[in-house]
Amino acid sequence: MENGHIEELDATDPEFRRLHDEHRHHEERLQMLAAKARLSEDEELEEKRLKKEKLALKDRMEAIRLRHEGVAH
Numbered sequence: 744m745e746n747g748h749i750e751e752l753d754a755t756d757p758e759f760r761r762l763h764d765e766h767r768h769h770e771e772r773l774q775m776l777a778a779k780a781r782l783s784e785d786e787e788l789e790e791k792r793l794k795k796e797k798l799a800l801k802d803r804m805e806a807i808r809l810r811h812e813g814v815a816h
Contacts, residue, residue, distance in 0.1 A: 749763065752804075756807060758807065759804060759807045759808075762803055765796075765800055766797055769793045769797040770797065773790065
């Protein structure tokens, strides 16, 4: 997704903005986990969950982007 589209959708679509914020929080937490030398079992489970959720968020954001593009054309 292009930054211009993301910025525009952040400004105009509350659902997209919420999903984007959640996606960003997941990425930040995953970076924190990646910086650790070793993960506990709970952290490994959290990492897997966050990756799945982050992918689902990205898919939902892409669907919104495509819906907006369809309206724009």
